[in-house]
Amino acid sequence: MKRLMVGVVVSALLVGCVGLDILTLHPEQVEQSRKSADKALDGYVLYEPVVVVEVSLKDVCVAGKDEKGNCKAATVVQCSASTPFLLPDYSKPYLVRSKNGFGKTGVDVAILDGWRLGSIKDNSDNTAVLGTIEKLFGIKSVASNADGATCKAPGLYQVTLENGVPALRPLKLY
Numbered sequence: 288m289k290r291l292m293v294g295v296v297v298s299a300l301l302v303g304c305v306g307l308d309i310l311t312l313h314p315e316q317v318e319q320s321r322k323s324a325d326k327a328l329d330g331y332v333l334y335e336p337v338v339v340v341e342v343s344l345k346d347v348c349v350a351g352k353d354e355k356g357n358c359k360a361a362t363v364v365q366c367s368a369s370t371p372f373l374l375p376d377y378s379k380p381y382l383v384r385s386k387n388g389f390g391k392t393g394v395d396v397a398i399l400d401g402w403r404l405g406s407i408k409d410n411s412d413n414t415a416v417l418g419t420i421e422k423l424f425g426i427k428s429v430a431s432n433a434d435g436a437t438c439k440a441p442g443l444y445q446v447t448l449e450n451g452v453p454a455l456r457p458l459k460l461y
Contacts, residue, residue: 307396307407312380330384334375334402338446339458340368342439366438368455371446375402 312332320328345367350360383396383404397405444455 308382308384308386309404310382310384312382314378314380317380328382330382331396331398333381333383333398333404334377335379335381336373336403337376337458338371339374339443340371340446340455341441341443342366342368342455343441344438368444373400373403 308330312328316326316328317332319326320332343366344364346362347365348358348360349363350358353359381404385396395408397408399405439455443458443460445458447454447456
């Protein structure tokens, strides 16, 4: 009899569990769900972010400026990168869905920009799961031609990690 009671209690607890599922999807699954109501996905489709910077060449006055704001000597062309920003990687979709049990779901999900997961807050322990990726890649400028370093061609670049070191890879938007 004890075994039966333990089995019933464990089964009820498992059925009554609440939580959040985050599942990896294939891009084809997302496309099929948009085309057919029969293959609709139960939850929110979000995408993995890609950290992007814009590399540009700028004329910089290194000798200082006079009272009129003009450069006292010749300018030097420097390479700089913009503040990092995020774009969705449509090749890496995820499905986020909440599971309800006997009570209310104690999980708050913040979706930012309509496509990315901002944070997850579980009311049981109040732990924020995701931070901002921009803090990980604190890139403000790439290199200076004055130092003899080579500059990337102007354009958009994806920030990647290669052997633990941030690197720039040209971003193709087509």
